[in-house]
Amino acid sequence: MASDFPWEPVLDHLSSNAVVCRGILGGVVASQGNGPYDEHSFDEFLGACGIEAIYVNESDAPVIVLGREGWDPDDLDAAVEARRGGTLKVYSQEMVVAAMAIGQDLFDICDEDELLAFGKGHPALEYLLEQGFEWPTTEVEIT
Numbered sequence: 001m002a003s004d005f006p007w008e009p010v011l012d013h014l015s016s017n018a019v020v021c022r023g024i025l026g027g028v029v030a031s032q033g034n035g036p037y038d039e040h041s042f043d044e045f046l047g048a049c050g051i052e053a054i055y056v057n058e059s060d061a062p063v064i065v066l067g068r069e070g071w072d073p074d075d076l077d078a079a080v081e082a083r084r085g086g087t088l089k090v091y092s093q094e095m096v097v098a099a100m101a102i103g104q105d106l107f108d109i110c111d112e113d114e115l116l117a118f119g120k121g122h123p124a125l126e127y128l129l130e131q132g133f134e135w136p137t138t139e140v141e142i143t
Contacts, residue, residue: 015048030059033067066124083140
């Protein structure tokens with residue numbers, strides 16, 4: 001999904017709200033994929049916010065942020081399995097930007113239908129739903 005929106009300048013300035021970002025995402029986030037930002041740039045943004053970005057395939061982190069392309073289904077399956085019986089918040093990169101703009105965690109302020117609207121058309125989030133992870137729930141009970 002190509003977009004003419006100038007995503008990079010937005011990301012460059014969001015790290016000035018590092019405290020808000022850490023309050024929403026926590027201190028460690030698993031990150032994978034590109035779109036709208038390339039993964040390296042997004043991980044640098046997280047680092048500028050004081051958040052450690054780790055690889056999804058090496059993680060049982062309670063938060064995952066996914067781009068639209070370049071994510072690995074096997075890595076996502078393993079990450080969800082690692083959190084089975086616990087909780088897992090899965091955001092798209094766009095959801096993180098929206099949460100930063102609003103200043104609150106979307107999982108706290110949006111209802112299920114609103115969250116599902118963020119996932120509509122996002123290949124990684126749709127994949128998780130197809131695999132039995134009932135996103136946007138944060139409870140990991142695979143059906």
